Amino acid sequence: MGKVYVVGVGMTKVGRIIDKSLRELAAEAAFKAIDEVGNEPPEAVIVGNMLSSLIEQENLASLIADYLGLRGATGFKVEGACGSGGAAFLAGYSLVASGLFSRVLVLGVEKLNERPTPDTSRGLAWAADSDYELVYGVSFAGLNALVMRLYMSKYGVTREEMGLWAVLMHENGYYNPYAHLRKKVTLEEVIKSPVIADPIRLYDACPISDGAAAVYIASEDVARKLSDTPIKVAGVGNAVDSTDITSRFDLDEFLASKLSAERALRMAKLYVKDIDVAEIHDAYSIVAMLSIESIGFAPKGRAPKMLSEGRFRPGDKPSLNPSGGLKSRGHPVGATGIYQIAEITMQLRGDFPGLKVGGEVGLAQNIGGVGSNVTTVVLRR
Amino acid sequence: MGKVYVVGVGMTKVGRIIDKSLRELAAEAAFKAIDEVGNEPPEAVIVGNMLSSLIEQENLASLIADYLGLRGATGFKVEGACGSGGAAFLAGYSLVASGLFSRVLVLGVEKLNERPTPDTSRGLAWAADSDYELVYGVSFAGLNALVMRLYMSKYGVTREEMGLWAVLMHENGYYNPYAHLRKKVTLEEVIKSPVIADPIRLYDACPISDGAAAVYIASEDVARKLSDTPIKVAGVGNAVDSTDITSRFDLDEFLASKLSAERALRMAKLYVKDIDVAEIHDAYSIVAMLSIESIGFAPKGRAPKMLSEGRFRPGDKPSLNPSGGLKSRGHPVGATGIYQIAEITMQLRGDFPGLKVGGEVGLAQNIGGVGSNVTTVVLRR
Numbered sequence: 001m002g003k004v005y006v007v008g009v010g011m012t013k014v015g016r017i018i019d020k021s022l023r024e025l026a027a028e029a030a031f032k033a034i035d036e037v038g039n040e041p042p043e044a045v046i047v048g049n050m051l052s053s054l055i056e057q058e059n060l061a062s063l064i065a066d067y068l069g070l071r072g073a074t075g076f077k078v079e080g081a082c083g084s085g086g087a088a089f090l091a092g093y094s095l096v097a098s099g100l101f102s103r104v105l106v107l108g109v110e111k112l113n114e115r116p117t118p119d120t121s122r123g124l125a126w127a128a129d130s131d132y133e134l135v136y137g138v139s140f141a142g143l144n145a146l147v148m149r150l151y152m153s154k155y156g157v158t159r160e161e162m163g164l165w166a167v168l169m170h171e172n173g174y175y176n177p178y179a180h181l182r183k184k185v186t187l188e189e190v191i192k193s194p195v196i197a198d199p200i201r202l203y204d205a206c207p208i209s210d211g212a213a214a215v216y217i218a219s220e221d222v223a224r225k226l227s228d229t230p231i232k233v234a235g236v237g238n239a240v241d242s243t244d245i246t247s248r249f250d251l252d253e254f255l256a257s258k259l260s261a262e263r264a265l266r267m268a269k270l271y272v273k274d275i276d277v278a279e280i281h282d283a284y285s286i287v288a289m290l291s292i293e294s295i296g297f298a299p300k301g302r303a304p305k306m307l308s309e310g311r312f313r314p315g316d317k318p319s320l321n322p323s324g325g326l327k328s329r330g331h332p333v334g335a336t337g338i339y340q341i342a343e344i345t346m347q348l349r350g351d352f353p354g355l356k357v358g359g360e361v362g363l364a365q366n367i368g369g370v371g372s373n374v375t376t377v378v379l380r381r
Numbered sequence: 382m383g384k385v386y387v388v389g390v391g392m393t394k395v396g397r398i399i400d401k402s403l404r405e406l407a408a409e410a411a412f413k414a415i416d417e418v419g420n421e422p423p424e425a426v427i428v429g430n431m432l433s434s435l436i437e438q439e440n441l442a443s444l445i446a447d448y449l450g451l452r453g454a455t456g457f458k459v460e461g462a463c464g465s466g467g468a469a470f471l472a473g474y475s476l477v478a479s480g481l482f483s484r485v486l487v488l489g490v491e492k493l494n495e496r497p498t499p500d501t502s503r504g505l506a507w508a509a510d511s512d513y514e515l516v517y518g519v520s521f522a523g524l525n526a527l528v529m530r531l532y533m534s535k536y537g538v539t540r541e542e543m544g545l546w547a548v549l550m551h552e553n554g555y556y557n558p559y560a561h562l563r564k565k566v567t568l569e570e571v572i573k574s575p576v577i578a579d580p581i582r583l584y585d586a587c588p589i590s591d592g593a594a595a596v597y598i599a600s601e602d603v604a605r606k607l608s609d610t611p612i613k614v615a616g617v618g619n620a621v622d623s624t625d626i627t628s629r630f631d632l633d634e635f636l637a638s639k640l641s642a643e644r645a646l647r648m649a650k651l652y653v654k655d656i657d658v659a660e661i662h663d664a665y666s667i668v669a670m671l672s673i674e675s676i677g678f679a680p681k682g683r684a685p686k687m688l689s690e691g692r693f694r695p696g697d698k699p700s701l702n703p704s705g706g707l708k709s710r711g712h713p714v715g716a717t718g719i720y721q722i723a724e725i726t727m728q729l730r731g732d733f734p735g736l737k738v739g740g741e742v743g744l745a746q747n748i749g750g751v752g753s754n755v756t757t758v759v760l761r762r
Contacts, residue, residue: 001479001480001481002479021512023512045621050439051434051439053432053434053435053504053507054434055511056503056507056511056515057507057510057511057512058431058432058460058462058504058507058508059460059461059462059507059508059509059624059749059750059753059754060460061461061468061621061754062461062462062621062622062623062624062749062750062753062754063510063624065621066621066622066623066624066753070621071621071622071623071636072620072621072622072636072637072640073620073621074471074618074619074620074621075461075619075621075754076459076460076461076465076468076469076471076472076619076754077459077460077461078457078458078459078460078472079439079440079441079457079458079459079460080440080442080443080456080457080458081439081440081443084457087442087457088457090455090457091457091459091472091475093479094472094475094476094478094479094481095475097475097479097480097481098382098383098474098475098478098479098480099382099478099479100382100475100478122437123434123439126434126437126438126439126440127439127440128440129438129444130436130437130438131402131404131438134437237455238455238456238457239453239454239455240426240442240443240446240447240451240452240453240454240455240456241443241447241452241453242443242447242452243440243443243444243447255452255453256453259453368440368443369440369443372440372443372447373440373442373443373456373457
């Protein structure tokens with residue numbers, strides 16, 4: 001299997017972006033990444049996106065590749081709900097590792113705020129099981145709320161402990177110029193914020209974001225020509241779980257998160273303890289806790305306690321989400337996984353424009369559905 | 382690059398299928414393919430689909446893998462409009478060729494008839510450019526009609542010559558037990574059928590179909606264990622073109638069809654003249670003509686004349702669409718590319734249940750949009 005390196009990254013500011021079309025957002029991120037490799041055009045463009053159907057556009061790889069001036073390139077879209085970006089990275093990785101291509105641009109883009117929030121919320125729920133769960137009227141936040149209630153009850157976690165995650169994320173994201181919500185919040189504000197789906201409150205949930213991010217990956221020989229600071233893709237793993245939560249054997253662990261992290265680390269010949277910095281998928285506070293525990297950064301039920309003891313902050317090993325995570329950087333759904341990989345790349349290169357935590361080894365984990373499509377990427381300087 | 386073989390195939394009957402859900406259709410095709418390899422479970426499930434958003438369900442790889450009993454497997458969905466199946470095959474191919482996996486199921490599924498036809502037609506048009514073309518009210522058939530008018534005028538092609546394709550396809554498809562429209566039609570019926578978008582008439586257009594197809598692919602060593610008749614994936618190529626037709630340099634050639642065929646043939650170290658049998662993407666008669674010419678089976682503007690001379694029938698080299706093509710077998714959008722690969726596999730194995738044309742080398746070409754996302758696969762016995 002050929003070795004694969006990240007040689008260029010680009011991203012747009014995340015936010016409620018009304019004045020740029022989907023292709024314009026995508027191009028902004030793509031051209032930054034292509035610019036980093038001296039404008040060498042990629043041979044293939046793989047696009048992560050979940051909900052462009054809401055704005056009546058499919059066939060995104062052709063649309064975007066053409067807009068980038070790359071007619072005749074290879075391209076397709078990859079979808080795995082909110083995990084679309086990570087899954088697109090796996091597809092792009094294998095195109096290079098196979099030897100089929102030596103220069104591939106993996107791009108994530110999502111434009112949600114063109115539609116009213118109820119439509120977007122409805123679309124996001126398509127990550128879950130329409131036939132057997134959504135039909136009863138449950139929302140995506142509602143499904144996560146059920147998991148959160150179970151978790152807090154089973155492990156005796158307090159509302160205050162669950163609120164610490166949002167406080168930390170807003171503190172980190174405050175320094176990230178690309179973040180959607182750049183403001184610090186107090187624990188009091190978090191635990192008194194409006195209820196979305198009890199026990200999930202406003203600050204337990206990520207915002208509805210627009211944005212695009214791109215990573216340019218290359219084979220070993222090409223990477224050395226295109227970059228002075230190539231970052232090695234040491235491992236990548238993806239796993240799926242049921243789209244419904246009703247039939248899960250164990251609701252307080254994300255099996256697919258655990259498996260995908262194990263696979264990526266095994267491929268990298270590394271252990272959880274080797275990770276210096278990670279970007280994890282905190283769509284809700286509960287998703288952050290379960291991710292931390294499923295990856296193995298904390299024993300089951302212990303993540304909130306460790307958080308309250310001051311762990312996972314910038315400078316800790318691991319530092320979690322120096323970008324501010326989905327909560328503060330935001331969650332442009334199909335782009336989120338690519339933001340994470342771009343952010344970890346910049347942390348390892350030392351040029352992330354927000355909080356710099358540095359490190360030798362980084363991990364990015366992107367989740368679709370309630371832990372139903374998970375991709376983990378391990379990067380190494 | 383590791384060699385890749387098709388070791389199992391499965392498909393459902395194509396049609397207007399109301400009594401089976403999307404996951405049930407997918408499972409029917411998947412289990413047939415998995416059964417062909419002695420029920421050895423695949424490690425990954427890659428799903429080609431375009432429009433499941435119309436029935437409010439995304440995250441299909443997780444949904445289907447779970448329904449197949451494959452929780453914990455790897456999976457994602459691939460979309461490239463009507464070319465989603467072919468693009469999914471490329472993604473699956475590279476997962477095996479890279480050495481990441483040795484057993485991958487590539488599955489295409491589409492369920493369109495749950496929604497009223499106007500909604501489906503609207504969705505299908507998302508393959509084109511929403512911002513710059515659809516906004517003017519043109520339909521997908523309308524875009525193809527413009528190309529057909531230009532082609533007929535430029536090359537002096539008669540209405541009768543264009544009608545011959547539908548006659549041949551319905552003749553071939555009549556023998557295919559999986560076909561959507563199993564009936565022979567006369568040239569008179571074709572050229573007097575109702576106008577859809579002038580000059581496209583009813584029989585110039587494929588039906589709106591539901592269906593699922595699966596191909597099980599494996600690495601060389603595993604393929605020998607799983608099958609006595611592995612069919613080699615000799616080449617695979619994909620290319621994109623603009624989603625709008627307004628900005629094309631040349632409207633009477635599909636650049637992406639040409640490039641993807643060239644790439645697949647170059648990889649296979651074969652020439653167009655080596656192809657014994659091909660399944661091409663005849664969504665409209667005009668798309669068949671341009672595919673035939675762009676691949677290189679006929680010089681520019683000559684396909685209708687060659688057809689009227691009796692070429693491309695069963696037993697000719699190449700035999701085109703012994704399945705009946707999109708016109709008669711039908712066009713379950715994201716599944717079509719996988720049907721084509723499954724059909725060619727069965728032709729080369731000698732067990733296609735419809736018209737058998739045999740051969741050593743076969744080609745499948747799947748098109749998304751108006752020639753904007755094209756994947757070509759070359760298979761060899």
